[in-house]
Amino acid sequence: MKRKCLEGDGCPVARALDVVGDWWTLLIIRDAFAGVTRFGDFQKHLGVAKNILATRLKDMVEQGLLQTREVGARSEYQLTDKGRALMPVLVTLAQWGQAYTEPEEVGAQVLDARSLKPLRKVEIVAEDGRVLGIGDIVTQMPGA
């Protein structure tokens, strides 16, 4: 499937997907948050072919989501601030996956580091502090 490049698109959702829309990217980010830094460990966790993983990691470094650090003879991949800022996307994706896909058993979890308890369901909040339901939100398209 050919991807239309939306880089520079007026819509921030489209621009975000242009960077993180590849299916592997968010799984790599997820693993990086869980402390994975080495090529071989990403490969083991993701069950992905070496050439695909190598391309993806290279792209993610170029996009500024990851940075490499030489540790002895080995490269380690670490999240940049831009990559770490994707945490809310992972949390909302995980909460949606938990609610709407099988199995309901708990898998990878994002937890509060202090209590090791699950997080609250993410709330969408208006500027004045009201918690918004889906019906309280409108989307405006560019040029609309």
Add this chain to the structure above:
Amino acid sequence: MKRKCLEGDGCPVARALDVVGDWWTLLIIRDAFAGVTRFGDFQKHLGVAKNILATRLKDMVEQGLLQTREVGARSEYQLTDKGRALMPVLVTLAQWGQAYTEPEEVGAQVLDARSLKPLRKVEIVAEDGRVLGIGDIVTQMPGA
């Protein structure tokens, strides 16, 4: 790029991406939130080939993200509850895109319907109400 099917995977992020990981899916969801219901309008907004759009919409109906409704001689696509529940994912993606990708000009926006003002930045909150920074969160992998 061959996708490894993660349906049934223990990780809710992976399961969510198995449903919404295709680049077009979230753009279609975004358009549906903005009120787009007709095939031709999705096509016009997304600039996507008819056959790709047709396949994607069909998949999304099968996955329960959209439902079709016959209006006269025409089919309309409407978000299901499962599809509408992706709003927090779109909001966090848009906020990340706004912060970390060019251009900084405002494009499509998700707004509070009452005030038509932008939403607050999504916060990640612990069970006891503490607002968490990225360093306050730990990710546990399945089986870890």
